Amino acid sequence: MGCVTATTRVRLSPEERRSQLLDLGVRLLATRSLDELSIDVLAEEAGISRGLLYHYFGNKHVFHEAVVRRAADDLIAQTAPPASGEPLERLLTSVTAYVDYVVTNYEGYLSLVKGAAGGNDTLREIYDEARSALTDRVFREDAQGTIITDTPAARLVVRGWAAMTEELVITWRADPSGVSREELLEIIAASLPALVGVIPG
Amino acid sequence: MGCVTATTRVRLSPEERRSQLLDLGVRLLATRSLDELSIDVLAEEAGISRGLLYHYFGNKHVFHEAVVRRAADDLIAQTAPPASGEPLERLLTSVTAYVDYVVTNYEGYLSLVKGAAGGNDTLREIYDEARSALTDRVFREDAQGTIITDTPAARLVVRGWAAMTEELVITWRADPSGVSREELLEIIAASLPALVGVIPG
């Protein structure tokens, strides 16, 4: 049954409260879509008044942005590439972590993607950052040199590859029949060089 | 200045009225996003009462679905492939029409995509139909035979290719610098065979 509805008000430090609300927000994304995540629902679940949410986040949009940002940070952290190793191998490790992240956090990830895709520019920008964290490194040059030459066409293609990867993972997770996890990873990994090969010029 | 605000109520046949409201809805998508397309706004623009919208479409969701369906039908009609010709050439013609459609109807198309992506299952399904209209033919076998063998992995890859194509076109249209329309078309067209090549098995 859990606790009874709050009797005495509890006073937390702003950092703790803010963090609690954001965590709860991200957790609730597994159950509802972003715009079903109303102020009412969150206040109810958190056991606080609606007014408190408006105290910490000026309005619903700001709150949504903060939640999406936290979810994106989760994703970025979980798919961080290893510090060392072959550039292509590091990318593969990252992609594998991404696939596994989506598989385990499917519902929440879906809400994140849909919310960002359907939302305002700010939301899309936040999600773009997460994508870039995954893909930008193919342009970053290190001791071994750059993997892909940085041209407008190459940027475009890599961005397209990221969109394709997202679609592949989401679709596969919804119905994995006929394709194994390893085959999926192979498709994604092999796609990037295959696509780079079609860049004109 | 246009006409003054309606003085006498005009009575249309249900078909005419319904059609008028849907057309207006699609047209307004070039200016606002789907969820900024409120009942108030539409009624105002159409010069009718809010109640009438509820008479024709039970609620806002249903109205939005109908608008998206009409916009998707537009897209499908405009990108219909020629009846005859080489399968691959027919696909290229379709893709070219798709690119040109997005270029000219950019704002409205963005609203369509965002609305479908961020919306409920019904909305996504409608948009999926439009995508399928563009891509399914690569599996259809005709006199020349099938272009791509129909397997779960192939279905997945073609779906990914469609998502990539959408991302490429939208991104390119937002900032075409550095890549010409012909190069874009070349990238998209060459991508499909390149991706089919990475299918395992």
Add this chain to the structure above:
DNA sequence: CATTCTATTGACACCGATTCAATAAGGGCA
């Protein structure tokens, strides 16, 4: 234990979605 700072509340104003009984356009019939 009193004081003070500020995290937290609850009541209220407001806007858009939704309902429904009342209204009137306009085609058909005498």
Add this chain to the structure above:
DNA sequence: TGCCCTTATTGAATCGGTGTCAATAGAATG
């Protein structure tokens, strides 16, 4: 031509969720 009758259309009332703000009460400090 003028009445009638169907039904397209309206407008007022309701409801649920957002956003505002002065009032309330933890808890740390002296």
